[in-house]
Amino acid sequence: MSATLTAPAAAPTRRQRLVSAEILKVTSTKMWLAMLAGVVVYIGIGVVASIFAGAQPGVSVPTLETEPGMRNLFAQAGGAYVFAIVLGALGMTQELRHQTLTSTFLAEPRRNKVMVAKMAAYGVIGAIYGAVGVVFGYALAFALLPLKDHADVPTDALWQIAGGAILGCALFAVVGVALGTLIRNQIAAILGILVWVLLIEQLVVVFLPAFGKWLPGGALFGVLQTTGFNGTEYLPVWAASLVLIAYAVVFGIVAALTTQRRDVT
């Protein structure tokens, strides 16, 4: 009808429609904003602690007077990954909990396309979380740094860490969607992810770095150029990035395959 007024816009492709539907699912409820508030608080605590925490007796952590210490400080701005993976898991388990998955698969019965669109949408939202975390974390760090003695700001690393944080958050959100598909029970999925990410994986990465650097959290330490106790180095950025991408791809494929034929009742 309006063809005479405006040039007909190209019809969106199926993939564009499905991704935009998934993004609208997120933005039409308030959870993503609450989680974003969590990002700010979590990163705020991380940055403040990195700047003001005193040296622990018997533990050698790089201090702000060293370059590794400065990189560790700015790596705190990558903390949004915890919320990205939880948001991804919530996105999937909510569809099961509120039984909206039926509508989702009625609108698009090609389930693998739905799953790919969901993971792509959460990848985008995860990247936004990562970017918000970086902007806030860096701003807070620059605001507080003048209060302490510190080494020069590692300008090149700053950009790399920011890119790593955004990539890492995007991939963690994808893994979250996949885990939500596999675990299905919302509470079990969220608790399991939090216990793993914040406790088990941290312990393994910190105390068994030779093994832990290959875990998703350890790979993220590599992407964020973190230096551990006693100068422990994790994977180089490129290798760590590949490891993270591999995790997202493998989890994503397993999740899409298991969803393909499962009865929705």
Next chain:
Amino acid sequence: MTQTFTGGTTAGTVAGAPIEVTNLTKHFGGVHAVQDLSFTVEPGRVTGFLGPNGAGKTTTLRCLLGLVEPTSGSATIGGKRYHDLHAPMRVVGSALEATGFHPGRTATNHLRILARSGGLDQARIPAVLESVGLAEAAGRAVGGFSLGMRQRLQLAAALLGDPGVLVLDEPANGLDPEGIAWLRSFLRYLAGQGRTVIVSSHVLSEVEQTVDDVVIIANGRLVRACPLTELTTGRAHVVVRTPSTDQLVAALAAAAPASTVQRTDEELLVEGLESADVGRIAFGAGIELHELRPGADDLEQVFLALTSAPTDGAPS
């Protein structure tokens, strides 16, 4: 009462497509939810899909809609499986039980998500909400909706693609009497346009004024598939109460030998005669009557008899 339903749906005729269920079988673990079920649903008619709770109605509909993978057999719409429909929501609109809403999402946003995923025109959303009586609630979060409002929103979602086939699972649940009357005329209107409408229910009386055909299943097997009128044929009876039972039985036997009379505690059930005939015969014989009425619960009794029959045998 005149109502217009054109808002949200195409006026005029709409091409419906037949639903064909062929030898459908679904086992969940050891549970045989649906067993070798076959039936056809025709366009332009409202078909009641009936059976007690747990009979396999929802499983059958979920197989039809590609949500549940049949163990064997098939269920198609216009000859195609749901998966193979190019834009399924334009062909089939469905409202299933145990389909939910995110409580924090508004009715409009729920439909916008469906429109985006299904490739439908978002401009239809206000009209569709209007047609189910939810225009006022469009911007409210679904968490605050009553069960009846949720049912209406389900129906709005089903109508969003202006489909030729409607699959509605227990749509009357949670509706108040006014809502049920509204749903009845709405479904008649939609079928009158040529659409295929299948409505499941576990209560025949809920749909008997709406449906043209019935498909009755029990324990996952077909019991009966026929026009509603055939379900009642030959089963009409007249209920009579009289203090002179023996005299009336004798008078009926004398005046109408073809009729049959069944005695219960206080009533006579007369088959083969109209109420007026029974009244005239009683009057002629000078017999006092306390009650004389057509058997109103007839259909429900037929339904109960059909669905509570022993199920280990083959379906009739």
